[in-house]
Amino acid sequence: MAETRGTSGPDSARRSERSRRAIYDAALTLVGEVGYGRTTIEGIAARAGVGKQTIYRWWPSKGAVLLEAFLDLGDRAARAAGGGEAAYEIPDTGDLEADLKTVLRATVDEMNDPVYEAPSRALAAEGIADAELGAEFTRKLLEPSLRLYARRLGAAREAGAVRREIDLDVALELLVGPLAHRWLLRTLPLTHEYADAVVEYALYGLAPRP
Amino acid sequence: MAETRGTSGPDSARRSERSRRAIYDAALTLVGEVGYGRTTIEGIAARAGVGKQTIYRWWPSKGAVLLEAFLDLGDRAARAAGGGEAAYEIPDTGDLEADLKTVLRATVDEMNDPVYEAPSRALAAEGIADAELGAEFTRKLLEPSLRLYARRLGAAREAGAVRREIDLDVALELLVGPLAHRWLLRTLPLTHEYADAVVEYALYGLAPRP
Amino acid sequence: MAETRGTSGPDSARRSERSRRAIYDAALTLVGEVGYGRTTIEGIAARAGVGKQTIYRWWPSKGAVLLEAFLDLGDRAARAAGGGEAAYEIPDTGDLEADLKTVLRATVDEMNDPVYEAPSRALAAEGIADAELGAEFTRKLLEPSLRLYARRLGAAREAGAVRREIDLDVALELLVGPLAHRWLLRTLPLTHEYADAVVEYALYGLAPRP
Amino acid sequence: MAETRGTSGPDSARRSERSRRAIYDAALTLVGEVGYGRTTIEGIAARAGVGKQTIYRWWPSKGAVLLEAFLDLGDRAARAAGGGEAAYEIPDTGDLEADLKTVLRATVDEMNDPVYEAPSRALAAEGIADAELGAEFTRKLLEPSLRLYARRLGAAREAGAVRREIDLDVALELLVGPLAHRWLLRTLPLTHEYADAVVEYALYGLAPRP
DNA sequence: TCGTAAACGAGACGGTACGTCGCGTCTTTAT
DNA sequence: ATAAAGACGCGACGTACCGTCTCGTTTACGA
Known part of the structure; x- marks a missing residue:
């Protein structure tokens, strides 16, 4: 219970994880291929095999999609590297x-x-x-x-x-x-x-x- | 020396000074009023009382228009302020x-x-x-x-x-x-x-x- | 039999009937008011309260729009007049x-x-x-x-x-x-x-x- | 005296014959090459090596240019064929x-x-x-x-x-x-x-x- | 023979419309 | 209820031509 009810936003519990992943991948790929300016939401949706609405439902703008995709990229990289937790820290050798x-x-x-x-x-x-x-x-x-x-x-x-x-x-x-x-x-x-x-x-x- | 011959671009000798000024003004005004993102070339043209082609003839992009408009703004300010020449210089009081x-x-x-x-x-x-x-x-x-x-x-x-x-x-x-x-x-x-x-x-x- | 499959044109099942009607009306009205030459697709779209793309999606040219509008006009007239079916026929009185x-x-x-x-x-x-x-x-x-x-x-x-x-x-x-x-x-x-x-x-x- | 003075139209006595010919040729060629619809006055002028104004000075519309060009074509054909004068006549063999x-x-x-x-x-x-x-x-x-x-x-x-x-x-x-x-x-x-x-x-x- | 006024080439200009792209919304159908 | 699909109204894009308007440059005439 006790969800933030009444805000009538989409129910994130039923969100499709596979779509989210596909959208991250498509967004990053497209930005790499054609640049950010020529990356479009329609393009991301098409590339991800996803309806446009699925993007509009969960993100407010193209920039927000890319930001999350980028954060996710960092997370995955950190998880792969750090094995687990501490992730990044500036070393302290005394010097x-x-x-x-x-x-x-x-x-x-x-x-x-x-x-x-x-x-x-x-x-x-x-x-x-x-x-x-x-x-x-x-x-x-x-x-x-x-x-x-x-x-x-x-x-x-x-x-x-x-x-x-x-x-x-x-x-x-x-x-x-x-x-x-x-x-x-x-x-x-x-x-x-x-x-x-x-x-x-x-x-x-x-x-x-x- | 040699002019950029053969490129056959538009003839800048015949360029309309009044249009250029109007475009600078319109561009700066619009960016101030509605922001850069919502400023459009069409809008600049309309506000300046100018055909769109007159913008496309002389500038490659919205950003280029604004950059020149901005430079021109600086020039005019400098000319107004400095009276003439020396314009900007960092003071040297010895300290x-x-x-x-x-x-x-x-x-x-x-x-x-x-x-x-x-x-x-x-x-x-x-x-x-x-x-x-x-x-x-x-x-x-x-x-x-x-x-x-x-x-x-x-x-x-x-x-x-x-x-x-x-x-x-x-x-x-x-x-x-x-x-x-x-x-x-x-x-x-x-x-x-x-x-x-x-x-x-x-x-x-x-x-x-x- | 077979539909025109594979051509991947727009899905006519989802076509908006109200837009179609509005476009016919606007086209005929404009041709009547300003003549065919000065009737533009943009004008038809504006008058019909419709996006230009909705016209370009379904018709290849201004002439094609008007032809269909005209045919539709004839159909409606025939349906109104003939009550139903027989519509037009050349009389045969023997003379x-x-x-x-x-x-x-x-x-x-x-x-x-x-x-x-x-x-x-x-x-x-x-x-x-x-x-x-x-x-x-x-x-x-x-x-x-x-x-x-x-x-x-x-x-x-x-x-x-x-x-x-x-x-x-x-x-x-x-x-x-x-x-x-x-x-x-x-x-x-x-x-x-x-x-x-x-x-x-x-x-x-x-x-x-x- | 007795020119149609006051109408202040262009002086047809000083008209450039070479331009006229070039315009006829260009018009007919272009219509043959790309069709009437895609033939433009700018195109005719460019092809004829003529300023646009030279066309606008002497003809009111694209159609008028082509009509004259076409008439001229006929005239030249007739002159070439008929040798001189009588040109066209329907034969009268009695049958x-x-x-x-x-x-x-x-x-x-x-x-x-x-x-x-x-x-x-x-x-x-x-x-x-x-x-x-x-x-x-x-x-x-x-x-x-x-x-x-x-x-x-x-x-x-x-x-x-x-x-x-x-x-x-x-x-x-x-x-x-x-x-x-x-x-x-x-x-x-x-x-x-x-x-x-x-x-x-x-x-x-x-x-x-x- | 020469000035001068026109017609001329060139093309910049303010516009209109083009046909396309992408937006964000909405509707339909199928999980 | 979410999702894929995509039609829709809309706005802007960048381009093509329109017809008008300077610009020098011929060019032909009339003084």
Whole structure:
């Protein structure tokens, strides 16, 4: 009992799992093949062998479908990799600079991976224009990652590698902001060297003054 | 030298200046009124009192129209303000930190100005998704501004306020990257305090080691 | 037997009868109001309160729409008039000349009726230029009428009022050809007297030689 | 003096003959190649190497261009054939039936000639729909031919081969109406046998009663 | 012989309609 | 009740031509 009755939304208990999967697959495939702009809901439905209404019943927009498909993709990848639970965590070897370089280099690789590039650029673009979707994008995809940085930097602050008065939210953006800038705006190539330089410059700015 | 001969495009010498202006105005107005997504080429044409073909003849896409309209807006503003020439320059009072705070605070204000927000977010989003347009966006709008930072930082490096080995392209992204990040992804409010903090943290990272 | 299977055209079982009717009405009204040339598919759709695609889904051209609308008009008129079935038949009073004069005079009246004139001229013109449409026009509108003449002339031949060796297809065109000629090419006024003269001259040519 | 001054139309004395010819040629060629419906004024102008305005200056419509082009074609053909003047005349060997069969068989051949078919069908269709153009079509192309029939039939009436009271305008339509009918409406093949039958049936109807 | 006014080629322009695509809704039929 | 299928009203797309309107450039005439 005790469902949110009265809202008269569709009954998610009776939802077809096979359709959901087919829609995720079709959406990601199409975005990869023809790009986000030329991906259509009709196209996704046709490719998934699904009625249009089945998409409209469960998602409010094309962007929302893709966002969920993308999240699902990440989940599956994590489940496959992590075996189970802990999924992602920034390593803590005690050497903050080395740890951040490792992570940011991995981030650079992911950003340059053509498989992820098309859908994530599309989602970012859509999120920039559409505040609603952008909030969901940020909440579900971005913030979990950013919190990992905050945690690692917090640990470093405890350990004395970062000044006490540093605002961690600003600090982490000092690290990821430059990378995002280069990726989104394609100003210059996004390389490991760039990631290293960002870490070095930024960390020195955050370190305790002698 | 040679004109782009043989491409046999339309004859820009015979182009109607009045139509161009009307299209810029209509485009900006509509984006302001109904947003970029609901702005259509048909709508721009109608509002401008212009045939659709006159738009398609001179621009390849809605985004391109808006980009030019936006550039033109900037030009006109600059011409009105600067009286003539020098236009934009980052001040150099000798105090790098103060100068950068001034500029980044102004940038924050501009990013928060609802008049500029709609079209520039739309352009950024479009440029992220469409590499072609993105390149033009970067080249015409972004790079000129970024070069000003590079120049100011170069002067600071000469003056000994920045380490010799610092890569200026990385340094400037350490400053603007975090701002762009917050603006584009709406993670947290974009305030003067944030700009100040970014400048402080970053500059300390760039300063000569004692 | 077999339906046209595999062609995967639209499913006519799900066709909206109300749209069909509205389109017929709009088409006929518009042709009456502004003429065939200035009647557009867009106009028909707007007037009928229907999407353009609903027209393009079911008809290949403006002419085809009007032809069906016209046929439907005839059907409805026939159904209203005839009460049911027998509809049109050339009378057979035994006096061939009188019977033909009656029918041809009625035809003249119809041709001169401004209500029918606009659409039927338009259809004739379209059919002359477009062989495909012309065939349909002929098959659905013209031939049924012409067969009535053939039947009546056949009866007359049995009765000895027409020579045995006369080719009925030629004979009937001797009657209707001149009327059509005058109507289509507007050489001279199309009157009852003209119809009578045609019948007299032609019948004398077909009658048994003394 | 005494020009039609004040009408301020273009000065036909300064008209470019080479353009006129090029336009005729282009028009006829295009109608032959793509049909009348897909022939456009822009297309004619481009093909003729002529500005659009040069067409609009001298003709009111596409149909008018084609009509003149067609008349000119006839004129040139006649001039080439007739050597000079008399051009067309229905022969008068004293045998009306034979003479008419000769002429109508030639007419049948012309109607079946694919070179003439496209433009003349187009003109006929246009003339049927557009009364203005139709009148010009009839006056310039049709009536001259029909008058030849009237003359020949008049001679026959003088010679006693046609009844005195016969109306020649009706009589000639008894001959050409059936042919036009078959040609325009494509009811049945248009053959020499058909022409012969029409002549026989019709003439018997016109002949003096024994 | 030369100026000058026209006709001319070229094609940009404001429009209208085209035929197509995709949207989001709705209806029908079959699980 | 959900789902596949797809017709529907609608709005915008990008294109094709329309007929009008400049633009220089011939070109033929009349001074």
